[in-house]
Every structure is written in structure tokens, then in C-alpha cells.
Amino acid sequence: MIPITVVDVQDAEPLVLEVLRSGVIAQGPMVKRFEDAFASVAGVPHAVAVNNGTTALVASIQALDLQPGDEVITTPFTFVATLNAILEAGATARFADISAVDFNLDPEKVSGAVTDRTKVLMPVHLYGQMADMGRLVPLAQQHGLTIVEDSAQAVGATFEGKPAGSFGIGCFSLYATKNITTAEGGVITTSDDALADKLRVMRNQGMRARYQYEMAGHNYRLTDLHAALGIPQLEKLQQLTDARRHNAEALSKGLDGVTGLTVPAVLPGREHVWHQYTILVGDDAPVTRDELAAKLTEKGIGNGIYYPKLVFDYDCYRDNPQVIASDVPVAQKVAEQALSLPVHPKLTDAELETIVSSVREVFGA
Ligand SMILES: *Cc1c(COP(=O)(O)O)cnc(C)c1O
16 A cells, blocks of 8 residues: 555654653743744744644634634635634635646636725645745735735745745644644744734733733643654755655656646746645546546555535535635636645655556556
8 A cells, every 4th residue: 555645753752752851841942943943944033833733824813803704815625724714713714716727726816806804815835836926915915915824735835936934924734644744733934023922922821921911812832742743854854845846756757648637737936845746637537536536545556635625615614604605616626636646755666656557557548
């Protein structure tokens, strides 16, 4: 079996033991060390660690002091956490369609979703490739919107040399399957000193110094035990990303030109960090996406459908007045055709060849 993802945190052992021996196991010096390393990866002065990526999104929106009815524009083709965070923070979600080329928000569709209640633009840098920030940033400026980047899948990705999480308020996930993991965890990145300060106070029950409360806060803290897991990975992030890139290139070289199969595009000016390697199974393919997925599973090739449906297209959101569904034909089509293949850094060249030949076999190519 070739798994779709592999977790490797073994070189964190010395740091984890250091935490255990220190007796400081909740938020302490290791979180600070992790934050400093993360801030430099994201190219910003501040990284605020929190207990997961969803919390990072919630806290970022909460810090903006929105009013009920204020709106966030995001993509319908994302993990459910993007939507759940908007709802938990009390805002209303609107959706603009995506581009089938990079799977991200299509800037041309965003203007049509702006209303006089829109306050936030929340692009998701899906699969590890950044959204078209060259056009989204001016759009946000034109409409007076704050950018919150859901960078959960894009640690280390860049757009014209600028890292994910440095264009707006950056929100990262450190969940077990993400490119960098602390088992569970999240990070908020910002260049805004006052915002970073507010998030740090909010994270710790609204407390600046012991029992001095400045706001109704929360417990959003990450632990030193978790931070210790992430530090060695941050140190070798470039190596890990290079391995993912090598694997993606091998897959694309092997799968390019197969009729009915579209390999993922890397757009000019963008450094893709390959959280997922996602192909499209077109209408002209000899099999459907679901048939391909089943056949690959049979052959022992891990694969994943991220995501089978649009995020708002579930009964639990149907009657929610904070969820404003819209017509998004491109995202609808992509949700029917997208399939992710293994691209994680542990793949061997032999496994890459097996993945390529198995897919080609199912396509009869
Ligand atoms: C993983 C993920 C999140 C949520 O992160 P958690 O750490 O699991 O809470 C949010 N958005 C996207 C796009 C994700 O992939």
C-alpha cells in the first residue's frame, strides 16, 4: 500500500524530552521558539501559535470586531473549517467561483460577490499553491476589505517571491496531515504589531498580566509539547518541500498527455508546495473520477477526494442565514473531477513509477 500521507516526527524526540524534563509542558519557551522560526518562514515579524488551524481562522476574524451580518467572501471549494470558522466568529459567508486552473478563488468572480456588508476576503491557498494575490490584493483594497489568508495547506508557498501568510492575516494549520505538523496546532501570521498583541491577549483568556483582563478572551493556546514536534520540521522545511516538488514533477512527467487527465498546473510567479497533487478526470476520460479512485485503492495506491462536494452543499447549512450559497459552476465541476495522488516526501522513485503506471493502466494509456 502506498499511503496518501505519512507522518514523520521522529527527529523531534530530543526536543520533546527536553520539554518533558523541564516540567513546563503547556505554553512556554518552546512555543516562543516555534513562533520565531515560523515567523521567519512566513516573512513576517509576528507568528502567534494557537491550538489548531480552525482556531487561527476564528481568532483572526474575531480580532476584526465584525458586526452580525458582516460578510466574508471565500471559496466554495475548501475544507469545511474555512466555513465553520466564519460561522463561529459570527460572520456571514458568501462564495465566489474558482478557477479550474489553480483551484483557487477566481478574482474575476469576487467583485460580483461584494456587497455593502462585505468586510473580509478569505482566499484559500488550496493544495499548496497560492491564489492570485496579484489581483486579489488590489480588489480587497478597492473595496476596503481585510484579507485573511487560509494558508492551512500552503506553508512555504510564495506568490512573486512573497510567502503565504504575508499578504494579509495568515492562518496556518499544523494538523497531522499538513506539510508541517505538531499533531494539532495552528499559527496566525501578521506584520501588524497591534493585531499580534491583541491575538496574544485573546489567546490567553484576555489576560495581559496575571488576572488583568482586557477583553473576553479564550483559551486558544498551543502547548510546548506540541511546539517541540514542529521545530525540527521547520528547520528542514526547504528539504521537505523540495522532495514534494520532485515527486510532483515525476508524476506530471509520467501522466502528461494522457487523454482525459489534466495534471496540476504551476502558474508563473508561484512556488507550489504540493500539499496535494491533484489531477482532474475529464468527461473524455474512459473512467469517472470515482471509478479511478476505486481502481487505485484496489491496486494499493492511496488517493483522496478533496473535496467531494462544495462546502455549503450540505443539509446542515441549508437553512443557515449566515451561509449564502451561490451558483459556482466551475467549483461544482471540479468537485466532481478532482482526485489527489500521493506526493508526500517519503515516496521513493519506484513508488512514483508504480503510481504513474497504475493510473496509466486504468486510463488504457
Ligand atoms: C486543515 C485545514 C483547516 C483547519 O485546520 P485544523 O488545524 O484542522 O483546524 C482550515 N482550512 C483548510 C483549507 C485546511 O486544509
